[in-house]
Amino acid sequence: MDLVLQLLFTGIGIGAVYALVALGFVLIFRATNVVNFAQGEFSMVAAFIMVVFAVDLGWPYWLSFIVSLGGMALLGALFNLGVYYPLRNRSFLPVIIATIGASIFLANSVLALYGPQPQVLQGWFDTPGIQLGPVYLDSQYLLIIAVTIVLVAFQYWFFEHTLLGKKLQATSQDKEMASLIGIPVSAMIMLTFVYSALLGGIAGILVAPVLFVSIQMGATIALKAFAATIIGGFGDVAGAIIGGLALGVIETFGAAYISVPYKDGFAFLVLVAFLIFRPQGLFGERVAEKA
């Protein structure tokens, strides 16, 4: 039982990270109908900005965090202007390829600027964790779970109870209609990219003390987050969260009880099963082509 509780806590902790990055995927998909494959690199860039300010320059943690989020907002805006906007009237394929290109560009830019060595970023708390009976709770994982809950609540309130949120929803549902009723569609999409970059950035900064800061960290998380998005149902916020958490728990238990080397395999086995038997995901609606 102790073992199960320990695995469950770790699984939920790592799953919360996938969920945060998956949220970014979902938001951009809803607004633009394309998958942003550079979402993971947003996490990596934010973590490196934190290292530059909090570690190299010795700025206070909170100030570095704000600077890092500022940087991410800027990156999100530039990403929209440089990658999505010029291709917005093309089919989804050129946009997806452009996001893959941007992802490679971001990873290699950081490599050129900062070098290949992984870096250490301290967590928010001085205490590494607490022992609760037989289970050890890593303080950073506790923080990740807490932030995920807060962000999900915020997102629900923002999209369902604010005018701006509703405008964003309208944009994602039908751009032409939204435009006809006076919603500035380009600005809404810009806002979506900025918010997604912020979400990715927060995930990166939160996970950095656990996984360290490295060039590969973005790709590793994004791949799982992408799987989580498909399991949850592309385009569904609740689905992304449940998908992320489920993936974290499945791979942790699979590793413990079946095979450690095939840990990643379990995640993708579930993904393939969903693609075959329930391609719309847990919460997605079946989309039928009109004849």
Add this chain to the structure above:
Amino acid sequence: MKLTRRGFSGALAASIAAPALIGRAGAQGATLKIGMCAPVTGPAAEQGRYAQTGAKIALDAVNKAGGVLGKQVELIIEDDQTTNPGIVLAFSKLAAQDDIVAFLGSIRSTQVHAMAPDVLKLGKPVMIGGTDPALTHMGNQWLFRFRPNDSYSGRVLADYGVNTLGKKKWAIVHSTDAFGTAGGKALTEALGKIGATVALDQGYANQSQDFTPVVLAVKQSGADILGSYFTFENDLGIFARQLRQLGVNIPYVGSPSIVNVSALKLAGPALYGTFGVADYAEDSSEASKAYGKLYREAAKVAPDNQSAWTYDAITILCASINKAGKTDPKAIREAILATKNFAGAEGTYNFDANGDGLHGYNIVKNDKGNIVFDKHIDFND
């Protein structure tokens, strides 16, 4: 004198070719050339810089002492881009220069495997640092290794854990790539030969974000010592931290990555008190200390194996060419293989017929973040 068309063409061709011919003849006469493939760009660019520095320190010493065969030695460096295609290209560029007498290859086994067929075709000596045992056991007589191969690391880990620390029930954690699998296997075999048992043999995939299941398996196995082969330092850092968090405090001996600078930085206190094998340990011998001093003066950073092996390679190669008295590849090969009891920075070189120069490792301890030399274990076979 009447200038004919033929005469004019001949004069023009001669005037174009002359500088190149004269330059080439001059170059051939003036220096003796050694080619070096090193990562100038790519993920290992930093380590590539260390490797070049080590080689240049050795080269300066050789040239100050009068050079080789009465000539000054020149190092021609080509970028291997830290990739397999990169090193194949770099080596072919160097191999095309007839006046290069010998080469330095890579510290990465995979790159050495990539260039090995071309080395065999060319038939000139190439010094390497890759530790896959197969490299010197696949019928390529032109590869000479300046680091101990991985078959020794498993034996040294087993010997130290069982005979020095007195622990006989082992948990082995290793990556599932070629390096980790071979390392785990070598350690298991070595333990079997000296009567120790393996309670857990646990592989993991590289770039795992979480090691909780692995740590819990170690805990449940009841092992009294842990041995590991980690490929990437970030994996090792996460594992070591979770190991301590989940209360596993048995003695821990690991492959070289456990004592490298990145791992120490990432894992911090989680690796305090652990032991590791290291081919270069500054305090392991007088020669290692002397090299450490030279390197610190030149590079202003602590020395490690990335530069120590190239230092030894240039030193021994130049001495061997001098001993051979000519640049004939076969004569150089025989002179390198005849090198015995040579005190280098990495250890004492006794080349065997396969081209392996070193036959043991140093055991070092992580003493609150400082790497302290503990003992050297050598084998005669």
